Amino acid sequence: MGKPMTMEKSISTERLHDARASWRKGAFFRKKVLPWLFVTPILLINITVVLGPALSAGYYSLTDWSGIGAANFIGLDNFRRILLEDSSYKSAFLNNLIWLGLFLTVPIAMALVGASVISPIRRGALFFRLALFVPYVLPSVIVANLWRTLLDPDRGIMGWLTDQGLPGTDIALLGRQNTVLPTIAFIDNWHWWGFLMVLFLAGMQNISRDLYEAARLDGANRWEEFRDVTIPGIRPVLVFMVLMTAIWSFLTFDYIWILTQGGPAGASEVLSVLVYKNAFQAFQAGYASAIGLTMSFFVGIIISIFIVLRRRGWEI
């Protein structure tokens, strides 16, 4: 794609000058323009789909836009409504925090245990790693519906437990306000933790065996080995996944929407569900944009906290 350079045999000073200029232009083209031509198509698509609408969400958050027609500027009214009036926002935000708490503990603990027990074995290690990873590649609609049937109060596991005479199991876990959110988190986690496990396992396999030997010579038991060798050894990936979990917990949508659409009575509503409902069901696109903006704000806060802690010398 370089610009063809033509030089004639008999060269006047003027022509030589022209040729040099065109070569320099060619160099400019090759070094500065051409690389950008390779990037332009995908960058344009990304800007059109992501950056442009993201910026306009900032503007629409200051309007009463319904999605169709004109958007009237109403200043910070949407944010006043979020802070002072909309009680569903508050409860959705709290549910996001509960979700965060659940996902920072249960899957990480399961993945650490899983990776620690696979790491030392040879026979069957590949099989277990694959089998435990399989749920992660399944579509959310399948996983959600599969567990909806498994947790069915009449015909699912709970029904079976009831038949065995276990008291207190005769409940619809997805239908009650106090159990619905942890139940959806459980289902989401069923498909999620294997992914974490594989990441941790890769980290553990990079830890030098000498460190374990040294720990054992010092008389460390298995727990001390885990605490003093394994955890520090996988710290980079562990910290990164804590960060990603914190971010994703504010963005979670699929499982909640598919299983309950935020119900019953808003008990499993999170911010992403509010965005969806306001934008596409209540036709309050301006207000939905404002909620979306607050979600980005929380994600920004989480990233900033990590950056600040790192600057302060925390080894994360």
Next chain:
Amino acid sequence: MMRASNTKSKGTRELSLIPNYVILSLFLLFAIGPLLVLLFNSLKNRAELGNNPLGIPTSITWDNYPRAWDVGNFSTTTLNSAILVAGTVAAVLLLGGMAAYSLAKLDLPGGNGLMLYLLVASSLPIHLFLVPLFFFWRQLGLVNNLFGLILIYIAVNAPLAIFLLRSYMVQLPRDFEDAARVDGASEWQVFTKVVVPLSWPGFLTVGLVVSLAVWNEFLLATVFLTDQSKFTVVTSYYNFTTQFSRDWTLTSAAAVMMIAPILVIFLIFQRQFIEGMTQGGMKG
């Protein structure tokens, strides 16, 4: 953790790992058990499912599969999903590969700025740009339009693809390209004839990961394809399960039909999948 010391005999070592296998068996039951129930239920008739909703079928019936195929309109939805996957993967590999080539090999001026932009763009919540994007796309007539959704999928998957392909291309020695350039090849020819063939494992990995992401995608497909004739296998299944929520034989058979191709391809290319997805996770 739980490593047997080298001084112990092999037998003792195996023995000391028994607790590991016990724990792993429990995890295995947890991960695979539900999928077995799904398979079992797809092979039962409705009467048996009523009596035995969790166990192994006593007699096997295959009727649920053709029924689910028809009722779930799989012939249309599979085609729609295939078009979305093929279009997105082709474009992401070509356009993302070009961008990665420019970043890795052409010393793109402002390349660090571009990388930073891609990092920020990939961590923006979809729900931030979803709402304006939807109404913008509707004005352009791109809602209920597979091409319109492909454009979105390209944009959303581009950062990951560029990061992975770039990190692959950076490792390639420059000798081959330079030789081609000396022979008078244009940068486009260097890209298509030298760099792409040398980095095809990277392209394979990205292609597989993006295929899976698009095939499984729910939120964007739900929002941008509302017309039944445009449903993907995933959104159609969602619709289907709300319609036939009580007929588990049918929903299970439909689920098995959707999962089977994913599992087969995943098991064949498991190394590339896991590498691509874990690196994708690490790079955000």
